[in-house]
Amino acid sequence: MNCYKLSSHTPLEALLKKLDVTPEGCAILKQKAHLNLIYIKDLKTPAANILKQDALSIGADLAVPKETITCKVPMVDALLIANDKQLKELSIKERVQPFGLKALAKELEELRFTCKHDFSVMGILNTNEDSFFQGSRFSGKAALRHIERMIEEGASIIDVGGVSSRPGSVGVSEEEELSRIAPIVDLIAQHHLTCKAKFSLDSYSPLCLEYALSRGFQIVNDITALANDDVARMAATHQASVVLMHMKGEPSSMQESPKYENVVLEVDAFFEERIEKAKRFGIEKIILDVGIGFGKTLEQNVQLLQHHEHFLRFGYPLLVGASRKSMIDKIIATPIEKRLAGTLALHVKAYEHGASIIRAHDVYEHVQALSVARALQTIV
Structure with missing residues (x-):
């Protein structure tokens, strides 16, 4: 048995087809393989704490300043780390949350990118x-x-x-x-x-x-x-x-x-x-x-x-x-x-x-x- 590490830029869809993965499986796996790094500016501190817990609950994460948990400052910047599937789940979760997270949910849904190959x-x-x-x-x-x-x-x-x-x-x-x-x-x-x-x-x-x-x-x-x-x-x-x-x-x-x-x-x-x-x-x-x-x-x-x-x-x-x-x-x-x-x-x-x-x-x-x-x- 042998293995080798693939580049993060590997054309995943073509690879999955080569492996004869079902169309349904391809759709699921593509969502899990594309990692999104999303910078969030001026997030209310209570919202940051809620978002971090919700992110962790689905396997994603939110990087925040160390004092966020104490709410010593009213606003913070944060970095969300999530694949496409997690991003979709998180946008659904935040639709019912306070502190501006409903508006953020809409933006997260829009930010689920698709790569353009034509030029x-x-x-x-x-x-x-x-x-x-x-x-x-x-x-x-x-x-x-x-x-x-x-x-x-x-x-x-x-x-x-x-x-x-x-x-x-x-x-x-x-x-x-x-x-x-x-x-x-x-x-x-x-x-x-x-x-x-x-x-x-x-x-x-x-x-x-x-x-x-x-x-x-x-x-x-x-x-x-x-x-x-x-x-x-x-x-x-x-x-x-x-x-x-x-x-x-x-x-x-x-x-x-x-x-x-x-x-x-x-x-x-x-x-x-x-x-x-x-x-x-x-x-x-x-x-x-x-x-x-x-x-x-x-x-x-x-x-x-x-x-x-x-x-x-x-x-x-x-x-x-x-x-x-x-x-x-x-x-x-x-x-x-x-x-x-x-x-x-x-x-x-x-x-x-x-x-x-x-x-x-x-x-x-x-x-x-x-x-x-x-x-x-x-x-x-």
């Missing part, structure tokens, strides 16, 4: 001269050839932008932005490329978005997350998908000492608010983007990637865009032109933590890397 690569094309990566800047027929090449390499979405949103960038008028993107939008329409891939406009200009959406574009990539009601109305009218991205401040100043008490919870609250607004305007096709590099320090960017799976609780696809960004340079000094390897490391990690749309400058390399990452999740 789409969103290729980047910029029609401006101030985008931070020169390799993404194209115009005229060269832009058309680059779009066709990205589609051939496996991009299922092409994101076109006419204004840079890099840290320190300054905006331009709607008319100037339109003069940059209109020739490319027209070429895309003339060559019927919207039949080969989906097209997204990286803009928050109603004028530019109306131009693109009326010519076959299907996605609004809005770094302001529908701050402008006119953009929300337009997206709803065209039944477009909308990327809601979190950004702290404005591009011109967003990297000047951004501060958060808890970046994951603040981004979560932002998404909740903007999703509600999108729905109020009749927008149903929503994509969430935590906004790597948009008003975040290196540590905050890393925290968002480490806990990216948290945002699956909203039930919408997650987009990540860390391509060649300065966080790589902050980890290991690297010029923009040589940040492909670091980009792939960040994006594969984001994919493993729930991202299903990867916005990237280098399409071929991303399709290859993500195809391998997917195989590692599905082949035993």
